[in-house]
Amino acid sequence: MPQAVTIAAPGLQALILCGPGSSFPTFTANPDENPKALLPIANRPMVWYPLDFCYRAGITNITLVCPPTASEAINTALNTNPFLTTLPYPRPDLLTPKDLDQNTGTAEILRLPELQERVKSDFLVLPCDLVCELGPDKLITAWQVKAASLRDLMSRTQTSEDDQHQEQRSGGLSVYYPTKLANPVKGEETDLLVAARLPSSSGLPPKGSIFPEIAQVVTSMPKDTLKDVLDRENAYHLSDSLLKKHPRLRFVSDYRDAHIYIFPQWVMQFVKENEHLETIGEDVIGRWAKAGYKQGLAKKLKFDKILQKGNQSQQDDGGASKPIDVPPLLAYVQPLEINGPIIRRVDNAQLLLQVSLQLAKQPSVEEAGSVEAAPSYAHQRKIAYPEGVKPRTSITKGDSLLADNVTVQEKSSIKESVIGTNCQIGEGAKLFQCLLMDGVVVGKNCKLTKCILGKRSDIGEGCVLTDCEVQENLLVEPKTEAKEEKFMSSSGLEATDKDFDTEGDDGEDDESDDDGEDDDDSNDE
Incomplete structure (x- = not known):
């Protein structure tokens, strides 16, 4: 649950940029239906974390920015996901600029007319994949x-047109x-x-600053x-x-x-004026x-x-133009x-696994005794549905998380793992440092190590997987043994000669387009 608000931040807006997730090819193969912003980090949707950051700051003017094609999936999650529906009010707005696609750069996003119209004050820019306890x-x-x-801080409370012509530093x-x-x-x-x-500074900084x-x-x-x-x-x-x-x-x-990024409002004009x-x-x-x-x-x-600044055209005593401040x-x-x-x-997938396991080690609210005493991202309980865990199982509660409606059969072992809602763990299964998204089924006597399993995937009996990723809704055949493999619906399709030729052409284009920043700056000296 979101932590208590620690500061009021009047006038600040927040933009959360919900990108395509191209670095998660196993889990965002269809980014419109499965956008990166909804991938789970320690059983919470990824976008929950920057939203929580904003609410802790007292910022309630929050805009989620995503391509129009992903708006249905994100809007549905905002209205149905229990972590997102329990966020404080007012709810974040969802903005879907018509010219925003999966390849638009972050500065290009700020130049879009819908964003130029939306930002009316100083603002924060956050990525949807941010986890920040600070x-x-x-x-x-x-x-x-x-x-x-x-x-500039004082001018935020004024609304006259003269404000537009004041110096902003x-x-x-x-x-x-x-x-x-x-x-x-x-x-x-x-x-x-x-x-x-x-x-x-002449004085000591405030304690804790x-x-x-x-x-x-x-x-x-x-x-x-x-x-x-x-x-x-x-x-x-x-x-x-x-x-x-x-x-x-x-x-x-x-x-x-x-x-x-915490930016003054003038940055919006800065990116608009500099289209490169x-x-x-x-x-x-x-x-x-x-x-x-x-x-x-x-x-x-x-x-x-x-x-x-009105003094830009002024001359100093030596007749030279004053430098721009x-x-x-x-x-x-x-x-x-x-x-x-x-x-x-x-x-990326490795960070998704590592950060989820890191957060799973935090004491729960139940263990800490109160929300105030618990860490920032503590869950209410480590095992949300203890009734689903059969006798004669081994679960290390200190470093594992099991969400609602998870069932664990006898003789199973779960260590340093995060298990999503509605997962089923079969008898004798052994999981170590794994991340399971919602609705995963793990068959009897499976042995999974450092694996990430997409939602509603099905791991057949007796599988032995190490450092593997499994796409959502995918069945891994029983008795499969694999290491460092990505199981996807397109697995096994052979590339044609034409595919290889196309890849080579793309590589040449990318390599030739190397206009380094220093080359450009050398003309400014």
């Missing part, structure tokens, strides 16, 4: 104190978290963050982009203008952009950060027009704490 009040307070100007805030701290997943995406320390972990972003890019730069130039160059403005820099690797920006994480954040020190880039990105882009860089709050994006 109190949103801490992030919002850090943004208000460190990035938002007093004048509020900056933004992003979040980065370590990927190698707990339950590392091989091959997880990471980013390069180069940050500068903020000027030290995250102020010491706030820094100014000067460069942010995915490691894949960095690799392309290194392959092309054999080095990563720091410009003289950067070192002159920020002589002391912090390089952060093995961290990842959480895609939590495709994504928020790489393009908007990357360009904005560099505009703070790269000569000419701020003007190229039209910051003078966007910020509507680019608002700060800040980042919360989560410290390396073993027992720190969970911040994680869950955008």
